[in-house]
Amino acid sequence: MKISICVGSSCHLKGSYDIINLMKEHLEKNDLTDRVELSAAFCLGRCTSTGVTIQVDDEIITGVCPDNFESVFNQYVLGGKLG
């Protein structure tokens, strides 16, 4: 599985740094660091008013913030095509 977190100007200002750290933490906690390729990306072209844009394989998820991170992680990463 490939996960990219946007660090473009707009997402950066809305907390890419925190989301990257949360993602690293969660991948470790679930023992997934070997199975997920985590990277950053410059502007994914979906700048929104709240939250950070991330891409999980081919799917783009917008508005990720520390409050909804847990559910995004559960739905897209744990519930994704990890097998």
Place this chain on the structure above:
Amino acid sequence: MNDLWTDLGYVSINKKKEELCGDRVEIIKTDTASTLVLADGLGSGVKANILSTLTSKIICTMMAANMPIEECVDAVVKTLPVCSVRQVAYSTFTIIQIIENETAKIIQFDNPKVIMLRGGERYDYPVISRVIEGKTILESTIPLQLNDVFIAMSDGAIYAGVGKLMNFGWQRENILDFAEAFYDDSLSAKMIATLIVDECNRLYEGEPGDDTTVAAVRIRERKPVNLMIGPPADPADVNKMMTLFFSKEGKRIVCGGTTSTLAAEYLHETVRTSIDYNSDPAIPPIGFIKGVDLVTEGVITLSRVVEYARDYVNGTDLTAAWSNRKDGASRIAQMLFEYATDINFFVGKAINPAHQNPDLPITFGIKIQLVQELASCLEKMGKQIKVSYF
């Protein structure tokens, strides 16, 4: 014009308890020559300051306008007010003129003799002496080589330590040894001057017995750097902008997410973005494209570079935190402030539709102002700047 470039810098410290410096350095750069004049006014304080200011200004202006040295000296002698105590009117001076980055012309009157280093070692240059208006003037004409360094100083430098740490002060010979010992190709002119003045101040035990000034001139290679930020206003111009940018000689910096994607497409490469925030979480991580020396985010990174540039020019930032950090803004600062001699900006005026959201916390229309302010700071650092808009 050859591939060489002239780097000039100087530092002064005042005689203890004096608020004004009696030494004065004046620099004028024209298309064909750089002229540096170091004048040391008789005495100290206000009187010395006026004498040296007049001397350096007059000589610098006249020399830059290609007037012969006889006329410059004549003008100085006839203009300077006579000191009521000493019944003489003069200030000593050293002129270093670098013509077309090919020839150095050195003219000296009564200051300690200019030190020249070639390849980091002392070099005895030929001197012709002649008398103009009753003053003995030393003249030298020297064909330049890469890494030649000239160090001019006021006599405060060679008196450093008299009666304190040394019996006879710091002789010119000692300064030569010191300069040879610390020499390094990468030291800027300002840094060379700073190192010597610091040592003088140490010998004076922090209480200089005379105004002390050191000016340095260094001949280095031209190092062009090209920086591109923002896509062109008209998407049809992308190819034109990229072709111009990538045909330039020198290092390349690409700023901005969209811009780096376009650059990567042009090169048939991909952008790899680092996930590592380095030491500073306020600055977005850098990216990598094969064929580009540095890839960074746009406006946030550049805003920080402008802050660094402003502090550098004002001399308010003596710690220069950017000089050894690895984040995008620090890397740009290192390349533009230290490495580059000529900088070409390629600025795309496109408005990013993704940034036109009124809920966004900052305005992104500041790109052009940022580039303009950065360019004007870099000009003050003595760099050759060209800005092209697309």
